[in-house]
Amino acid sequence: MSFENVINRKNTNSLKWDHTAERYGAQELWPMWVADMDFRAPEPVIEAMQDVLNHGVFGYHRRPESLREATTAWIAKRFDWMVENKQLVFTPGVVPAISHVIQTFTEKGDGIIIQPPVYYPFYSLIESNERKLLRNPLKETEQGFTVDLEDLEVQMQKGAKMLLLCSPHNPIGRVWSADELENIAMLCEKYNVLVVSDEIHADLVLQGKHIPFAKAAAKKDINVVTCMAPSKTFNLAALQLSYVIFEKEELQKAYEAHLQQQFVGIDSPFATAAAEAAYREGETWLEEMLDYVRGNVRYVKEFVDTNMNLLDVMEPEGTYLVWVDMRKLNMDASELESWLRKEAQVAFSDGHIFGKEGAGFVRINVACPRANVEEGLHRLQSAYDTLISSK
Ligand SMILES: Cc1ncc(COP(=O)(O)O)c(C=O)c1O
Known part of the structure; x- marks a missing residue:
């Protein structure tokens, strides 16, 4: 093309x-x-959607199991990260997914850390859920921007419950290194802070390699929730399909129960056909x-x-x-x-x-x-x- x-x-x-x-x-x-x-x-994405369109019947649809298979195969191939099909929870967009994570795992008034300058809806996610915003600004160095670990620890000492990580980072464009991720993980373990890693840009790496935070933190005893999607990767944002990956079954169960209570799901045949075709043939x-x-x-x-x-x-x-x-x-x-x-x-x-x-x-x-x-x-x-x- x-x-x-x-x-x-x-x-x-x-x-x-x-x-x-x-x-x-x-x-x-x-x-x-x-x-x-x-x-x-x-093109395979457009063709897959065209098939749905040509059928002409748009009744209730269930997400096929083959979408999970295509997704985990993609993650294994691109990031060398072995995720089981059952670890995925599909959501209608990363921003709503994060809002539900906040609602499931924190209470009003709990501190959530962000690393500004950062994707601006992170502010409204915290504020509209009436959580406390804790800022850990990125540090400007001769080599560019990096995480300010000393300040991150200070924010955690304020009783933070959650870190909202943007990886790769929008708008700075950093792809965090293994060292940076491991250092963050070390502090999260020490202060028992849940990490929500927004990895929507994971496939869009221009230099270096994206390392999923959960993979970098695999040896640590911390709670990690990873958000990914084919939307940025293949320009499918309007289809509103994303997913959350859980490492711990009890966290996943709590999240699924919350989504069920809120009647949240993603079952558009256009979105599921497009996502599967993208991961298999894109x-x-x-x-x-x-x-x-x-x-x-x-x-x-x-x-x-x-x-x-x-x-x-x-x-x-x-x-x-x-x-x-x-x-x-x-x-x-x-x-x-x-x-x-x-x-x-x-x-x-x-x-x-x-x-x-x-x-x-x-x-x-x-x-x-x-x-x-x-x-x-x-x-x-x-x-x-x-x-x-x-x-
Ligand atoms: C870091 C980050 N998270 C989430 C989103 C949007 O996700 P969604 O459209 O799936 O809600 C964007 C879009 O720019 C983004 O940059």
Whole structure:
């Protein structure tokens, strides 16, 4: 498949292409924000959904056992992690899955640690469930961002019950190393903190290797819940299919009982057919897509380094999101926001929405044809040139 093809997504009720005005105040901004791709899904996925469509009867559906088999085979192949079919609990999206994990395993007022700047719905998950937000900001070093272990221990000493880990990390793009994960696991064991590892970006690794937290922590006596999905990997977010992997049967039983009480399940025939086809037949597409995205990241890095020397591109190890440091422009968060919208006419994700540590940064989604990346960067460069020449 050619990832160069520009597919018009306007007038398809696309969040990114039809609803930018809702968030950014103007529809004509060039959209490189919400984390989906402008690529067509793998052909076998489309064919599997087409078969469901052609049948034409959409009565009640049960998730087939073969979906579990395809999923655990994928996990074994990609991460060398042996998960049994029975360890999976299917959920309609990772965000709702995490909300249910919070409700099942913590009480109102319990402390939950996050590592900002981080995927912003983590804040609302904690706040809307009336839990206490404990912040363990990432530490900026010469080599980039890493976990601040000393502060993590301080947060745990405040009586944290849960750590919400983002692995790979959105928006920073870090793929955590074995050492980093083991150090986190050590503290979680010491302070008996349950880890919810959001690994929705696990398949999107550009450099290095993703290690599931549960695998890194296998020798530790801790409670780990892993959230994964084919949605980011194969651009199936609208189908709302994800799953949670449990290591301990008693935790899984409690979670399943909670989901049952809330009448939560995932049984859309389109979603199950798409997910199974993706895991069985989508790997070549994934590898080609990752290569294409690597090219886009390189393009962004080279273009920005050559043309906008006050901006710094942090090359992601994982995800298709590029975190760009614009702090040298010396604008506060609202000045930067308004400059990006009014002068550059682009809709990037503003760094501060991921937490105050993100102020002065933007997150650019490069899972799109190169022509779209070029358009966004040319708009940015033109505003940048005007800004610099006016100084
Ligand atoms: C870290 C992370 N978790 C969860 C999600 C969304 O998951 P879902 O659409 O399955 O609720 C995203 C989407 O960008 C994400 O980046």
